[in-house]
Amino acid sequence: MAASEKEPAPARQVGSAAGADMPDEHRARAKAHAAALAETAASVALELPMSADVDEFRRVLAAGAKP
Numbered sequence: 001m002a003a004s005e006k007e008p009a010p011a012r013q014v015g016s017a018a019g020a021d022m023p024d025e026h027r028a029r030a031k032a033h034a035a036a037l038a039e040t041a042a043s044v045a046l047e048l049p050m051s052a053d054v055d056e057f058r059r060v061l062a063a064g065a066k067p
Contacts, residue, residue: 022030044060 040061044057044064047060048056
């Protein structure tokens with residue numbers, strides 16, 4: 001078999017959990033959870049001034065938290 005006829009290598013995983021050995025379903029759920037956390041952090045950050053500290057971030061996050 002010529003080099004050009006070889007099967008392509010499997011797609012390389014990219015991201016912080018790339019080396020984690022987990023089923024694809026778990027990986028998909030982990031990515032969805034991370035996306036939800038990032039969206040929440042972004043929405044809170046929009047309400048804060050650039051000079052905000054972690055305590056202000058927590059206050060805004062807690063005020064908008066749903067039970």
